Amino acid sequence: xxxxxxxxxxxxxxxxxxxxxxxxxxxxxxxNSIGQVENVTTNPQSSINIEFLLNQGSPIDDILADLxxxxxxDEEDEYGTLKPTKHALSWTILLIIGAYVKPHNQWxxxxxxxxxxxxxxIEWRSQKGEVRLVVHASDDxxxxxxxxxxxxYAIDVEAHPRKLIWWLNRLV
Amino acid sequence: MSPPxxxxxxxxxxxxxxxxxxxxxxxxxxxxxxxxxxxxxxxxPHLPDKDPDRQGLSTFIAAxxxxxxxxxxxxxxxxxxxxxxxxxxDIGLDICQDTPIHANITGLPYKEDDPATAEFLAGIxxxxxxxxxxxxxxx
Numbered sequence: 653x654x655x656x657x658x659x660x661x662x663x664x665x666x667x668x669x670x671x672x673x674x675x676x677x678x679x680x681x682x683x684n685s686i687g688q689v690e691n692v693t694t695n696p697q698s699s700i701n702i703e704f705l706l707n708q709g710s711p712i713d714d715i716l717a718d719l720x721x722x723x724x725x726d727e728e729d730e731y732g733t734l735k736p737t738k739h740a741l742s743w744t745i746l747l748i749i750g751a752y753v754k755p756h757n758q759w760x761x762x763x764x765x766x767x768x769x770x771x772x773x774i775e776w777r778s779q780k781g782e783v784r785l786v787v788h789a790s791d792d793x794x795x796x797x798x799x800x801x802x803x804x805y806a807i808d809v810e811a812h813p814r815k816l817i818w819w820l821n822r823l824v
Numbered sequence: 825m826s827p828p829x830x831x832x833x834x835x836x837x838x839x840x841x842x843x844x845x846x847x848x849x850x851x852x853x854x855x856x857x858x859x860x861x862x863x864x865x866x867x868x869p870h871l872p873d874k875d876p877d878r879q880g881l882s883t884f885i886a887a888x889x890x891x892x893x894x895x896x897x898x899x900x901x902x903x904x905x906x907x908x909x910x911x912x913x914d915i916g917l918d919i920c921q922d923t924p925i926h927a928n929i930t931g932l933p934y935k936e937d938d939p940a941t942a943e944f945l946a947g948i949x950x951x952x953x954x955x956x957x958x959x960x961x962x963x
Contacts, residue, residue, distance in 0.1 A: 722851070730898055731848055732868055765851035765863035767935075773863050784862065784943060786935075793936070798943040807940045 711759050712752040715774065718764035719744065722772070732768025737789040740772045744787045747795075748774070750813025751820065758824040778823040785816060834921035839910030843883035843919065843927055844894050844956060845949075847903040860905050860953050865946035869936050880920060880928025881949075883907065889925040891956055905953035915948050 719741065725734045736744070762774045770789040775782065781801035788795055795811035799819045808815055837843075845864065847853055852864035867877040884894050886906065895901045907929075909919050917931040929949075935942040 718851070729848060729900065734849065761856050763851070763854050763861045763863075765849065765861055767863065767866065768868040773861075773866075775862055782947060786939070786943075796939060798940065800944065800947065805940060805944045807943070 710752075711756055711761060712748065715748055715752075715762045715764055716745075718762075719772070722764065722766055725766075733770035733789065734766060735770060736766050736772050737770040739791060740766075740770055740787045740789050743795065744772045744774070744785070747785060747787065747811060747813055747816055751816040753813075754817050756820070759820045760823055776820060776823055780823050783816075783819045783823060785811065787811070832920045832922060837885070837909050837919055837921055837927060839908075839913060841909040841919075842886040842906050843909060843929075844886055844889075844891065844904050844906060845881070845883050845953060846894050846898055846901050847905065848898050848901050850902045853903050858903075859955060860903075860950050862943065862946040862950045864905075864953075865932075865949040866942060867932050867934055870934055879922065880930040881932055883919065883927050883929060884925055885921065885927055893925070904956040906956050907949065907953055911952050912949075915945070915952075917945070 719736070722734075722736050723741070727733065727735050760776045760778045762776045765773045765775075767773055767786075767789070771793075772787045773784060775784040777783075781799065783800075784798040786796050786798065794809055797808040797811050797815055797819055799806060799808060799822075801822060808819070845860070847860055847864055849863070852861055853859070854861050865881060867881060868874075870878060884897075891904055894904050912919055912929060917929055919927045920930050921927040932945055933942045
């Protein structure tokens, strides 16, 4: 699915950098946890093996397929911008892949949509609650994670893979 | 000066009124449940030159127009859900009729002003909505 997204005409400038950032975060975590120094390349031309994320039929496969489908949409409709912006798409991929490197088979199905400006929304629901990731069309607005559990709701303005993992794990 | 959100020349709609909300994007439909997603109930942002949802979230009064009419009003409409006006009032929202067939759900904040409440109410509206059952292609 990643390969298919990459093959589309839309270029995703921060995408490779984002993957490197994720790799660096995870390598740094491992280094801290096991007290060993690990070599992490920062060469943007090098490839990172992300195949381990993409088990057939896994929840992330559905999300990436839906993101890819958004790219096939018209630019606009009566509601507003229909196709996601490069900014929204690249940040969403960064956050999603960053979160789904963790065990996620029990996370519920995520519904992907664009907002009226080309931002991206993903909502996950279970009997325990609800989580929504909102990535705006440009960086002039702050992305956020909406969460609702036990009748209480709030916005987490730190839209980071680590936070997303924490909230999605509460749905299980 | 533009009229405030709640001003209407029409009398208040009775609580037992059913209104239609058009799902004009395929992504507003949950592929698993076939119901609406919260995205269908978020007001578009208010911008200096553009504020299409200033008067509220667009709906159509079921008693005054057919599902076919709702589908035909949009270049693409992937589904229609129904909402019960009394249920809207139960959660502190209201509805304001502005034409014989059209009404706006009022009381929803913009996501830019109050994202937590906007998201919460969008979720409530999603949960209150039911897919409209009449086949739009039927005569």
